[in-house]
Amino acid sequence: MLLLENHTTILLVIHGVLALATVGITTHLVLWMRPLMRGQSGRHRSCRRFALLGVGAYAASMLVGMLLYPSYKVRVRAEYLENPSAITRATEAEYRTRALTAKHNRDSLRFRRGQSSLLEDEDLPASGEQAQAIVDEADRRIGKAARVARWFDVKEHWAALGLILSAAIALFFAAAKSSEGQRVVLRLVWAMAILSSLIAWSAAVIGVLTTAVRSVVSL
Numbered sequence: 001m002l003l004l005e006n007h008t009t010i011l012l013v014i015h016g017v018l019a020l021a022t023v024g025i026t027t028h029l030v031l032w033m034r035p036l037m038r039g040q041s042g043r044h045r046s047c048r049r050f051a052l053l054g055v056g057a058y059a060a061s062m063l064v065g066m067l068l069y070p071s072y073k074v075r076v077r078a079e080y081l082e083n084p085s086a087i088t089r090a091t092e093a094e095y096r097t098r099a100l101t102a103k104h105n106r107d108s109l110r111f112r113r114g115q116s117s118l119l120e121d122e123d124l125p126a127s128g129e130q131a132q133a134i135v136d137e138a139d140r141r142i143g144k145a146a147r148v149a150r151w152f153d154v155k156e157h158w159a160a161l162g163l164i165l166s167a168a169i170a171l172f173f174a175a176a177k178s179s180e181g182q183r184v185v186l187r188l189v190w191a192m193a194i195l196s197s198l199i200a201w202s203a204a205v206i207g208v209l210t211t212a213v214r215s216v217v218s219l
Contacts (some may be wrong), residue, residue: 005069008216011068018061020202025054026166026197033190041179048173054196062159069101071216077152080214081145084138091138095130148206148213153208162199165192 004011029050035043080086172189179186 002074004067005071007077008068008071011064012211012215012217015064015068018057018209019200019207019214020055020059021195022054022200023204025050025057025198026162026193029054030197033178033186033193036179036186037183038188039180039183044173044176046177051166051170051173051193055163055170058163058166058196058200059065060160062163063210065156065159068216072152072210075159075215075216076210077149081149084142085158087141087145088134088138091141095134097136099130145213148210151206152210155203158199159203161204162196165196165199167197169193171173189206 026210031041031046032047038049080090093139171183171193176182
């Protein structure tokens, strides 16, 4: 049993909500800083609040992600993303399920029409063609899984940078009582805010893509 494996569902939901909050807060900070760049210092206090909320959301999201990481490392990465045989078996099972479902639907239609439920030979897909289709699809999914695993690693490193940037932005707004006369510093802080927001967006998208391929939650 892995750490907190029985709680992956609720942790994944919390992680998603925190990631969404991080995206929203960091994006708002970028937009609210625009008047400061034009010399309007009236939003300094609001930007300070968004900066503090941003670093808090970043930290909370990464903390919950760390709690989920053991389950991801074993259940998602080791057992699927980096396991070509598991991907091939899953692809074969999916194709079998599709074939059985299609046969069941055709049999049901024939039964309603009062026809025989047996399929003629020409209705069955050629086994050779089906086998090749399964191999091709499995190869495509193996390549996709490898890319997702790499993207996830990159996302983790960039998220750490995003947290550092958010902390630096929050430190600036906490120390500065006003934005007046700090145009040069503000430009640097705004660039940091934009990069922090882009990292939050990319991390959220990569997280959704990873979950779409394979989730830590087994229903």
